[in-house]
Amino acid sequence: MRIGELSRRTGVPVPTIKYYVRAGLLPSGELTSPNQASYGEAHERRLRLVRALLEVGGLKVAAVAELLAVVDDQNRTPHKVLGAAAARLGGPGDDDEDEEAVAARAEVEALAARRGWKLDESNAATADLVQALATMFRLGHxxxxxxxxxxxxxxxxxxxxxxxxxGRSGDLEGIVESMVIGTVLGEVVLAAMRRVAHVNASADKFGDGSGPAGA
Amino acid sequence: MRIGELSRRTGVPVPTIKYYVRAGLLPSGELTSPNQASYGEAHERRLRLVRALLEVGGLKVAAVAELLAVVDDQNRTPHKVLGAAAARLGGPGDDDEDEEAVAARAEVEALAARRGWKLDESNAATADLVQALATMFRLGHxxxxxxxxxxxxxxxxxxxxxxxxxGRSGDLEGIVESMVIGTVLGEVVLAAMRRVAHVNASADKFGDGSGPAGA
DNA sequence: GTTAGCGGAAAGTGCCGCTATCCATAAACT
DNA sequence: AGTTTATGGATAGCGGCACTTTCCGCTAAC
Incomplete structure (x- = not known):
């Protein structure tokens, strides 16, 4: 398959595919002549994954590139891939440790202790959690x-x-892929479901008969 | 308080505050002369909220403006505010209804039936949920x-x-504010916590002794 | 009375995810 | 064989967005 067909099958414009290759999101096709390359099903699959991570997952191009580098790494393990996926989600990270951040960190540590969680200092998710909680404190909540x-x-x-x-995904390949998809798209699913549940629960609690919550 | 002090107190640069006023995120100060205005505590509070929604919540400036317009509306109700907040989160919305989207919608409707949820067609969260699930289908998951x-x-x-x-927030003002904060920042908290829990559970299940999952 | 700060408007900046244009070459039609 | 179309590769440009800079005439503070 040449790039045009890859484009037709996935709906991604040719120049965009070229851009993804340059950005390291997609391996380049196998060269059959100095200026002809052929793409296989693996490319198509990868391209669909890239689009899902970008469009639905909301990841940035650079983040997808880093994540896929770990996925393609020879020394990958499910645990490492999960950590890499988790590290690409969430905010940029704020290193200031003001009063509220300290209080938030204490709260998170207490929670982790109750839960038996081990807080990994190198885990960006912990920092995100602390930051969000610190913001709540700053807002008086x-x-x-x-x-x-x-x-x-x-x-x-x-x-x-x-x-x-x-765990039901069989081989390492499948485990790694469903880990990436599950981490990134699962977050979107959970967030959307929470909002659906909110609106439902709110209709019960605050229901004012004035119709849907609307936009 | 004049704009300079508001800036000092919140850490937001003066030109940025001016920009927020222009964008409708913040009411302008009360004019004391043709070209002098004074800002009160309400402005400071609102400005902090705006920054939280933008930086931690990841909302766009336009989305914050729309959301705050509902918050400031005279005819606001908790239910409406919640709906407005929910509508500003999540992706742009994709109107195509291909095969996978139909299957995803069926799945969501079946779930809603099991849960006793009423799916509000005008609720963007439902669309987000369907879209994310449809993407899973498209990826073969x-x-x-x-x-x-x-x-x-x-x-x-x-x-x-x-x-x-x-409900514990007392007056309408408090309820509305904690609804906005809870909806937007709560999503960030839940997502971060899920990632923390993932890494912990994964260390148990796939733990390879090779240290933290890292970045 | 000088200097710093202000409100308001308009133009500019930097990043990001593409998109358009070029070129020489290769493939596909006729 | 000859013309049209597509390709790989490289570079430049574009549109959106969240600010930032610059400018102006005016006001407040030392």
Whole structure:
């Protein structure tokens, strides 16, 4: 298959595919002559994955490139891939440790202790959690910490389900791929579901008969 | 307080504050002379909220403006505000209804029936959910649907906790604000926690002794 | 009375994800 | 065989976005 057909099959414009190759999101096709290359099914599959991570997952091009580099690494392990995927999600990271951040970190550490979690200092997710909580404090909503255990319970349930699901994927290739997809798209699914559940629960609690919550 | 002090207190540069006023994120100060204005505590509070929604929540400036317009609306209700907040999160929305999207929608409707959820057609969260699931199908990961009930259980638990928490906020003003903050920042908290839980559960399941999952 | 800060408007900046244009070559039609 | 179309590769340009800079005439503070 040449680039034109790859484009037709996936709906991704040819120049965009070329751009992805340059950016390291997609391996270049196998050269059959100095200026002809052929693409296989693996390329098509990878391209669809790239588009999903970019469009649905909301990752940046550079983040996808880094993540896929780990996926393609010879020394990959499921654990490493999961860590790499987790590290590409979430915000940029804020190194300031003001008063609220310290309080938030303490709250997170207490939660981790209750949960038996080991907080990995190199895990960006921990930093994201602390930052979000610190922001709550700064906005005068420190009481939000009271629902953290409910959140943790929910997070654990989802994480367990995800890993069970991933385990059913057979070979390493399948495990790694469903880990990436599950981590990134799963986050989108969970967030959307939470919003659906919110609106439903709110209709019960605050329902004002004035119709849907709308846009 | 004049704009310079507002800037000093919040750490937001003066030109950025001016930009936010122009964009409708922040009411302009009260004019004391043709070209002097004074800002109060409400401005400071609102400015902090704006920064939180932008930086931590990841919302776009236009989305924050729309959301705050609903918050400031005289006819606001908690239910409407929640709907408005939910509508600003998530992707742009894809109107194509291909084969996978139909299957995904069926899956979501079946889930809603099991859960007793009412799917509001005007709710962007439903569309996000369908889109993410359709993407899973397109990537050949339709078996992900098997964990949807676990996700739903978790989402419901979190939604219930959120609404209980919001209910404790006293007056309408407080309820509305904690609804916005809880919806937007809560999503960040839940996502981060899920990633923390993933890495912990993965260390148990796939732990390879080779140290942290790292970046 | 000088200097710093202000409100308001308009233009400019830097990043990012593409998109357009070129070129020489190769493939596909006729 | 000859013309049209597509390709790989490289470079430049574009549109959106969140600011930032610059400018102006005016005001407040030392």
């Amino acid at each position: 420190g009481e939000f910490a009271r629902v953290l255990d409910d959140y943790a319970e929910a997070a654990e349930r989802v994480a367990r389900a995800d890993l069970d699901h991933v | 339709g078996e992900f649907a098997r964990v949807l009930d676990d996700y739903a259980e978790a989402a419901e638990r979190v939604a219930r906790a959120d609404l209980d928490h919001v």
